[in-house]
Amino acid sequence: MRNIFTIAAVSVLSVTSAVAETAPSNVAFEDGYVMASLSGSAGDAAAGRKTFMNRKLGNCLACHTNDDMPEQQFHGEVGPPLTGVGDRWEEAELRGIVVNAKMMFEGTIMPAFYIDSGYERPLKKFDGKSILTAQQVEDVVAYLLTLKD
Amino acid sequence: MEFKTLLKSAAIVALSAGFASAQDDSILAVDGDVIKTRAAAPAFAENLDTVYSGWHFRSGETQSLQMDDFENPAFVFVDQGIDLFDKVEGSEGKACASCHEDVADFVGLRPTLPRVENGELVTMENLVNECRTERMGAEPWKYTGGQMTAVTALIGLQSRGMSINVAVDGDVAPFFEQGKDLYYQRVGQLDMACSNCHEDNYGVMIRADHLSQGQINGFPTYRLKNAKLNSAHARFKGCMSNIRATPFKVGGDEFKALELYLAARGNGLSVETPSVRN
Numbered sequence: 001m002r003n004i005f006t007i008a009a010v011s012v013l014s015v016t017s018a019v020a021e022t023a024p025s026n027v028a029f030e031d032g033y034v035m036a037s038l039s040g041s042a043g044d045a046a047a048g049r050k051t052f053m054n055r056k057l058g059n060c061l062a063c064h065t066n067d068d069m070p071e072q073q074f075h076g077e078v079g080p081p082l083t084g085v086g087d088r089w090e091e092a093e094l095r096g097i098v099v100n101a102k103m104m105f106e107g108t109i110m111p112a113f114y115i116d117s118g119y120e121r122p123l124k125k126f127d128g129k130s131i132l133t134a135q136q137v138e139d140v141v142a143y144l145l146t147l148k149d
Numbered sequence: 150m151e152f153k154t155l156l157k158s159a160a161i162v163a164l165s166a167g168f169a170s171a172q173d174d175s176i177l178a179v180d181g182d183v184i185k186t187r188a189a190a191p192a193f194a195e196n197l198d199t200v201y202s203g204w205h206f207r208s209g210e211t212q213s214l215q216m217d218d219f220e221n222p223a224f225v226f227v228d229q230g231i232d233l234f235d236k237v238e239g240s241e242g243k244a245c246a247s248c249h250e251d252v253a254d255f256v257g258l259r260p261t262l263p264r265v266e267n268g269e270l271v272t273m274e275n276l277v278n279e280c281r282t283e284r285m286g287a288e289p290w291k292y293t294g295g296q297m298t299a300v301t302a303l304i305g306l307q308s309r310g311m312s313i314n315v316a317v318d319g320d321v322a323p324f325f326e327q328g329k330d331l332y333y334q335r336v337g338q339l340d341m342a343c344s345n346c347h348e349d350n351y352g353v354m355i356r357a358d359h360l361s362q363g364q365i366n367g368f369p370t371y372r373l374k375n376a377k378l379n380s381a382h383a384r385f386k387g388c389m390s391n392i393r394a395t396p397f398k399v400g401g402d403e404f405k406a407l408e409l410y411l412a413a414r415g416n417g418l419s420v421e422t423p424s425v426r427n
Contacts, residue, residue: 061356063355073357074354074356074357075356076354077353077354078350078353078360109341109345109350111339111340112340119335119336119337119339119340120334120336120337120340120394121336121389121395122338122393122394122395123337123338123390123394123395124395126393131338131339
């Protein structure tokens with residue numbers, strides 16, 4: 001009986017993975033770039049804007065200023081300003097930086113938003129998890145591309 | 150009132166002198182006594198030229214709270230510490246004051262802690278609890294609890310204005326090295342080390358917070374955020390949780406070693422206990 005359930009679960013899983021979501025450990029970098037969508041779908045810039053400002057998700061304003069969000073008080077200044085970032089970087093570069101900025105900027109303070117291992121002593125509830133989902137990364141990248149000077 | 154005006158004009162003079170630093174140039178004086186809030190960095194802190202107390206990174210309002218003991222909210226807890234110091238507890242019928250008749254005799258202790266005794270790294274909390282269990286026959290206090298911070302604030306206050314002078318060599322060396330390793334070790338889902346914020350980025354804003362060097366010369370510190378005294382280990386725990394790391398145990402070997410290393414990074418600053426922060 002239990003075997004049947006296992007088989008059922010496995011087939012459900014393989015159906016899901018057929019949608020072509022790339023797991024954190026399978027992301028392919030080329031010189032810091034990540035060419036393909038992680039979720040297999042296009043990003044939603046409006047959703048990305050929300051993920052960007054959400055303190056428990058992107059929390060990007062902790063470290064970056066962004067003129068597109070004057071309604072949000074207190075923009076951090078640890079990282080470079082993101083105003084006009086869509087003019088300065090291509091989609092594949094932005095995706096690479098959001099997934100794991102250390103691939104392009106060695107030793108950076110910026111957290112990798114799409115890795116699920118390789119960090120030490122995580123709090124239990126975050127162990128084995130990435131900060132953002134594949135689709136949330138795509139949404140944030142789509143949003144960043146709308147930030148033009 | 151006149152005194153405050155005097156302090157303000159002193160601050161303005163300092164400002165117009167135009168010291169080249171990212172930090173503010175005001176001067177901390179409490180009841181006329183100047184507290185050294187900047188100093189040449191110790192030689193081992195090779196990435197810093199100057200060490201700054203966290204006081205420099207706070208707003209003018211928060212800074213001024215620390216300049217007058219009647220306005221400093223930490224003194225409510227220091228007063229509790231005085232009561233606790235005199236309180237008889239345990240099987241031996243003793244209070245702290247039974248042996249330590251005058252708390253002022255603790256002058257000079259805070260600047261030297263943590264230190265090594267019989268091969269073990271010892272913090273002020275360890276000394277207090279050792280007295281409670283060994284001499285008073287009383288229960289130890291919770292390491293970061295309110296009774297402990299009240300009494301460590303009272304004892305630390307006796308050395309206010311003295312220069313931090315924590316030993317880093319000899320039998321302290323292995324603990325110092327452990328603390329240094331922890332300071333530079335990235336942890337948590339956000340994969341950050343103490344140094345990423347407090348050495349590489351002090352002086353800049355992380356959202357609404359002005360990043361300091363993480364100096365601990367003012368601990369236990371009164372935080373406006375939680376309206377109580379906070380021990381250094383409680384602050385370490387908070388920082389680690391913020392970067393989504395499983396904190397080390399308060400009072401444990403790792404945090405004691407980190408406390409030693411951080412205290413030594415502030416060698417040359419004055420003891421500021423009890424300080425006021427955000």
